[in-house]
Amino acid sequence: MCNYIVDMSDDPASSSPSPFDAMLCFDVYAANLAFGRVYKPLLDPLGLTYPQFLVMLSLWMADGQSVGRIGETLGLDSSTLTPLIKRLEGASLVTRLRDTRDERRVLVSLTPQGAALKSEADRVLTCVTRNTGLESETARQLREQLRQLRRALQQPLKG
Amino acid sequence: MCNYIVDMSDDPASSSPSPFDAMLCFDVYAANLAFGRVYKPLLDPLGLTYPQFLVMLSLWMADGQSVGRIGETLGLDSSTLTPLIKRLEGASLVTRLRDTRDERRVLVSLTPQGAALKSEADRVLTCVTRNTGLESETARQLREQLRQLRRALQQPLKG
DNA sequence: CGGTAATATATCGTGCGCGATATAAGTAAC
DNA sequence: GTTACTTATATCGCGCACGATATATTACCG
Numbered sequence: 418m419c420n421y422i423v424d425m426s427d428d429p430a431s432s433s434p435s436p437f438d439a440m441l442c443f444d445v446y447a448a449n450l451a452f453g454r455v456y457k458p459l460l461d462p463l464g465l466t467y468p469q470f471l472v473m474l475s476l477w478m479a480d481g482q483s484v485g486r487i488g489e490t491l492g493l494d495s496s497t498l499t500p501l502i503k504r505l506e507g508a509s510l511v512t513r514l515r516d517t518r519d520e521r522r523v524l525v526s527l528t529p530q531g532a533a534l535k536s537e538a539d540r541v542l543t544c545v546t547r548n549t550g551l552e553s554e555t556a557r558q559l560r561e562q563l564r565q566l567r568r569a570l571q572q573p574l575k576g
Numbered sequence: 577m578c579n580y581i582v583d584m585s586d587d588p589a590s591s592s593p594s595p596f597d598a599m600l601c602f603d604v605y606a607a608n609l610a611f612g613r614v615y616k617p618l619l620d621p622l623g624l625t626y627p628q629f630l631v632m633l634s635l636w637m638a639d640g641q642s643v644g645r646i647g648e649t650l651g652l653d654s655s656t657l658t659p660l661i662k663r664l665e666g667a668s669l670v671t672r673l674r675d676t677r678d679e680r681r682v683l684v685s686l687t688p689q690g691a692a693l694k695s696e697a698d699r700v701l702t703c704v705t706r707n708t709g710l711e712s713e714t715a716r717q718l719r720e721q722l723r724q725l726r727r728a729l730q731q732p733l734k735g
Numbered sequence: 736c737g738g739t740a741a742t743a744t745a746t747c748g749t750g751c752g753c754g755a756t757a758t759a760a761g762t763a764a765c
Numbered sequence: 766g767t768t769a770c771t772t773a774t775a776t777c778g779c780g781c782a783c784g785a786t787a788t789a790t791t792a793c794c795g
Contacts, residue, residue: 440633440701440719441708441710441715441718441719441722442611442615442704443630443633443650444718444719444722444723444726445604445607445608445611445722446608446611446630446650447650447651447722447726448604448608448722448725448726448729449604449605449607449608450651450652450782451651451725451726451729451730452601452604452605452729453782453783454729454730454783455729455733456601457783457784458733466749466750466751467751468750468751468752469750469751471602471605474599474602483773483774484773484774484775485772485773485774491602491606492606492609492610493609493751493752493753494752494753494754494774495773495774495775495776496752496753496754496755496774496775496776496777497751497752497753498774499774499775499776500750500751500775500776501750501751504750519760519761519772519773520759520760520761520773521759521760521761521772521773521774522760522772522773522774523773523774523775542599544733545601546600547734548728548729548731548733548734549600549725549728549729550724550725550728550731551600551725551728555721556600559600559603559718559721559725560599560600560603562714562718563600563603563604563606563607564603565709566607566610566708566709566710566718567603567606567607567610569707569708569709569710570607570610570611570613570614570707570708571610572707572709574614574617574703574707575706575707609752612752612753613753616753616754625779625780625781626781627780627781627782628780628781642743642744643743643744643745644742644743644744652781652782652783653744653782653783653784654743654744654745654746655744655745655746655747655782655783655784655785656781656782656783657744658744658745658746659745659746659780659781660780660781663780675743678742678743678790678791679743679789679790679791680742680743680744680789680790680791681742681743681744681790682743682744682745
């Protein structure tokens with residue numbers, strides 16, 4: 418498990434402001450892929466992909482959200498969500514209904530089957546949490562740093 | 577910018593070991609997408625996608641790596657890398673040559689044009705680094721935590 | 736040496752993620 | 766109310782990410 422990019426950061430020559438600090442992007446990228454690989458075998462039995470799982474999580478927390486609202490939460494737009502949610506609808510996990518108060522919107526709601534999947538999903542979350550090897554407090558701090566990073570990156574580019 | 581999932585972590589009910597601690601996966605996911613969006617407009621002029629950029633970074637650090645070696649570094653396999661590298665070859669940024677000492681391997685090497693792109697890429701890295709809003713030391717610590725997380729996730733599942 | 740297992744890369748199908756574009760519904764100005 | 770503008774969702778094409786599979790080369794073992 419030798420890794421050029423990773424090892425580079427331990428190179429004394431790259432300490433203090435250097436281009437290699439920007440390789441944070443790579444570690445985020447690799448960590449995200451690693452999560453996906455852990456989730457896949459756990460989510461397969463539920464018939465969910467990882468992004469579908471995130472949409473379901475959003476709905477388990479607040480049912481009946483519009484497509485745009487879900488997209489705001491997850492940072493995705495309709496070109497990604499529409500087909501994804503249609504697949505969830507095809508699996509009878511959600512319904513898609515036009516908002517009668519604003520016909521532009523589509524409200525996504527859990528079916529009984531979709532709602533029932535929550536308990537199994539909670540078990541998946543617990544399993545993954547164990548396998549991060551992080552203390553609850555450490556994970557909380559890491560999440561806070563990542564949210565801050567995301568916020569900074571969403572600002573218009575400076576320079 | 578109200579976010580159900582994010583806000584959930586501040587709910588007192590979810591402190592200490594709870595399923596929501598596992599939402600770390602979501603913050604990693606969202607941070608990765610945010611990086612991709614920052615990089616896109618900067619990489620478009622170079623004719624590179626973000627994953628292609630990561631492959632080039634790997635080659636700028638160590639030229640002439642095999643496909644598998646690059647995959648080890650980035651956490652990708654040949655089904656992703658082969659077509660990606662062929663596109664880099666099509667753009668005349670790399671060459672692909674069978675290793676004469678082990679004909680199973682394909683060695684990927686920078687062309688002069690590919691090597692020349694490094695200086696522009698360094699500028700992109702510097703620009704993104706500025707926009708993470710993180711001190712060099714903070715970024716270093718965050719990277720270390722993410723690498724540790726990745727390592728933990730790559731272990732066989734426990735439980 | 737021959738046969739089998741392991742390794743390295745390539746191919747294919749599916750589902751994201753996103754820019755560009757289209758369409759329809761709501762909003763504002765006059 | 767008609768025109769112009771904005772908003773919400775949908776469609777399309779491209780490039781990744783990955784499981785499953787194929788093929789070729791090397792390594793191992795009798």
